[in-house]
Amino acid sequence: MKNAAIAQVFQDMADLLELKEDNPFKIRAYQRAAHTIDDLPVELGQVMEEGRLREIPGIGEAIAKKITELLATGHLEAYEKLRSQFPEGISSLMAIHGVGPKTLMRLYKELGISTVDDLEQAIVEGQVAALYRLGDKTAENILRHIQRLRRQDMRVPLGEALPVVEEILAQLNEVADVRNLIPAGSLRRFKETIGDVDIMGTADDPEGVLQAFVQLPQVEEVLVKGTTKASVIVEAGLQVDLRMVEHDSFGSLLQYFTGSKDHNIALRDRAVRQGLSLSEYGITVLKSGEIEKFATEEAFYRRIGLEYIPPELREGRNEIEEAEKRALPKLIEVSDIKGDFHVHTEWSDGHDSVEAMATAARARGYQYLAITDHSVGRGIAHGLSEERLRQQVAEVREVNQRLDGFRLFAGIEVDVRADGTLDYPDEVLSELDIVVAAVHSAMGQDSEKMTGRIIRALENPNVHILAHPTCRLLGIREPVDVDLEEVFRAAARTNTALEINAMPDRLDLKDIHVLRARELGVKLVMGTDAHSVGSLDLMRFGVGVARRGWCQPEHILNTRPAGEVEAFLKQGKGGHV
Ligand code: DGT
Ligand code: CA
Numbered sequence: 403m404k405n406a407a408i409a410q411v412f413q414d415m416a417d418l419l420e421l422k423e424d425n426p427f428k429i430r431a432y433q434r435a436a437h438t439i440d441d442l443p444v445e446l447g448q449v450m451e452e453g454r455l456r457e458i459p460g461i462g463e464a465i466a467k468k469i470t471e472l473l474a475t476g477h478l479e480a481y482e483k484l485r486s487q488f489p490e491g492i493s494s495l496m497a498i499h500g501v502g503p504k505t506l507m508r509l510y511k512e513l514g515i516s517t518v519d520d521l522e523q524a525i526v527e528g529q530v531a532a533l534y535r536l537g538d539k540t541a542e543n544i545l546r547h548i549q550r551l552r553r554q555d556m557r558v559p560l561g562e563a564l565p566v567v568e569e570i571l572a573q574l575n576e577v578a579d580v581r582n583l584i585p586a587g588s589l590r591r592f593k594e595t596i597g598d599v600d601i602m603g604t605a606d607d608p609e610g611v612l613q614a615f616v617q618l619p620q621v622e623e624v625l626v627k628g629t630t631k632a633s634v635i636v637e638a639g640l641q642v643d644l645r646m647v648e649h650d651s652f653g654s655l656l657q658y659f660t661g662s663k664d665h666n667i668a669l670r671d672r673a674v675r676q677g678l679s680l681s682e683y684g685i686t687v688l689k690s691g692e693i694e695k696f697a698t699e700e701a702f703y704r705r706i707g708l709e710y711i712p713p714e715l716r717e718g719r720n721e722i723e724e725a726e727k728r729a730l731p732k733l734i735e736v737s738d739i740k741g742d743f744h745v746h747t748e749w750s751d752g753h754d755s756v757e758a759m760a761t762a763a764r765a766r767g768y769q770y771l772a773i774t775d776h777s778v779g780r781g782i783a784h785g786l787s788e789e790r791l792r793q794q795v796a797e798v799r800e801v802n803q804r805l806d807g808f809r810l811f812a813g814i815e816v817d818v819r820a821d822g823t824l825d826y827p828d829e830v831l832s833e834l835d836i837v838v839a840a841v842h843s844a845m846g847q848d849s850e851k852m853t854g855r856i857i858r859a860l861e862n863p864n865v866h867i868l869a870h871p872t873c874r875l876l877g878i879r880e881p882v883d884v885d886l887e888e889v890f891r892a893a894a895r896t897n898t899a900l901e902i903n904a905m906p907d908r909l910d911l912k913d914i915h916v917l918r919a920r921e922l923g924v925k926l927v928m929g930t931d932a933h934s935v936g937s938l939d940l941m942r943f944g945v946g947v948a949r950r951g952w953c954q955p956e957h958i959l960n961t962r963p964a965g966e967v968e969a970f971l972k973q974g975k976g977g978h979v
């Protein structure tokens with residue numbers, strides 16, 4: 403059983419126990435376990451094998467036992483028993499906020515409702531309002547919560563949300579007089595998908611800023627507009643909240659609304675032990691009742707004895723312990739990047755020439771660029787035949803000659819066929835500066851086949867990098883079924899680098915994979931997979947993933963100078979295969 407499935411079991415159990423109005427501590431423990439497991443960098447099967455289940459924060463003895471039972475048998479007796487007391491599907495109703503367990507149970511018993519769709523229909527038909535002591539108002543309220551839930555279900559990829567938000571910030575800065583304007587929430591933490599956008603601001607005339615905000619051309623619907631907060635829906639159905647706050651408490655508010663919730667809860671527990679109480683308004687000294695305000699986040703973290711924690715690390719892992727020891731990583735930044743290892747040109751399915759891509763990369767301040775078009779197997783992407791590959795290599799070498807102080811690597815993104823062999827013979831691959839291997843076909847293979855196939859490619863001495871290792875497309879295609887733990891071990895053993903693909907709909911590897919891969923000593927590289935000059939800009943999304951994976955510059959090959967990169971590519975795998 404994979405982590406996601408196990409997490410779902412605990413989430414369901416928490417929901418059902420809530421319906422039963424069971425012990426709230428037990429419910430919270432299951433919720434916390436579900437969160438932790440879903441966000442764990444390593445599969446629980448692996449952790450169990452190493453006998454380390456209890457080392458995971460939030461996993462006590464009772465939960466560890468349940469995990470062990472699930473892993474061993476694929477079932478959990480306590481869960482089955484609990485489930486048998488309720489109709490199938492009822493826990494989906496728990497996701498509607500504002501409807502308590504008592505009401506849900508009544509809706510089920512009196513109207514037979516066990517799905518969100520049923521409930522919506524019953525409200526529209528007036529059945530819910532007709533229930534004794536429920537009435538129109540409650541029914542309307544529930545309907546609003548259902549609509550809200552539907553909207554929340556539609557999480558927007560960061561790559562779509564960020565440009566929209568940046569445009570809003572730029573316009574608002576222009577038309578209104580603001581002092582601070584910073585997006586908080588998941589967007590600031592660079593999470594791969596965004597539920598809603600939470601912008602925090604300060605200004606001398608906050609109401610004027612809110613007025614300007616709701617009048618921006620992007621706004622399609624105004625949900626709320628008050629004197630300190632407004633909520634709107636913009637294009638793509640994205641909800642954007644703007645909160646205007648006092649200058650002198652901006653730091654605490656920004657901190658609070660940046661989250662994550664798990665990070666904030668852990669901070670609050672820590673503060674209580676220090677005789678302090680946290681709220682969005684500041685820190686209250688419990689003894690005196692005095693409230694301290696903070697204009698900056700740095701001052702806020704300092705007050706509770708921590709070094710500043712970058713937003714990408716605020717996920718409730720072990721950032722607080724490390725911040726206390728002053729041992730947080732010096733995270734990689736976009737400005738550390740010296741080159742890109744994965745781009746396409748008009749030779750395959752890209753839009754720009756080799757020279758245009760190289761010139762643009764140099765103009766960004768890069769020292770090197772790898773040209774990696776598709777191999778022949780990718781018919782639809784105009785993959786290169788051996789003949790055309792040779793012509794392209796000649797062109798790449800020629801352009802390289804002309805570009806002073808810039809290194810252009812001749813490479814390929816070679817297809818890994820269904821059996822793990824590559825699209826070109828080794829003699830052809832060994833003539834290239836860089837070989838990036840990738841799966842693009844037969845993605846439905848079972849885990850054993852897919853894992854074997856990928857490892858076979860990693861074992862090829864000519865392959866330097868495995869691109870987008872799980873092949874997922876956010877919101878479009880699930881990751882392939884592959885044992886990543888085995889892939890990471892094979893990559894480390896063969897000294898093959900794994901890619902963090904920076905395309906916002908890929909972000910593959912993702913944050914928790916990066917954490918685990920690094921633990922196992924895997925080399926990591928970044929590639930934008932750019933199909934045009936403009937897409938070289940996508941690098942920042944890859945850097946975001948690396949930062950969420952706690953990477954310092956030295957963990958990512960793209961921060962190394964050209965000479966060092968050349969050495970890695972030339973010495974090949976240095977006899978590691
Ligand atoms: P999202 O919008 O689902 O992508 O995720 P976030 O992290 O932006 O969450 P959101 O918009 O619900 O709330 C923004 C931040 O506000 C969140 O990261 C932490 C803080 N926050 C919200 N609700 C709670 C809460 O119940 N307790 C605590 N401690 N903090 C909260
Ligand atoms: Ca949010």
Ligand code: CA
Pocket residue numbers: 587598599600643
């Ligand atoms: Ca929000």
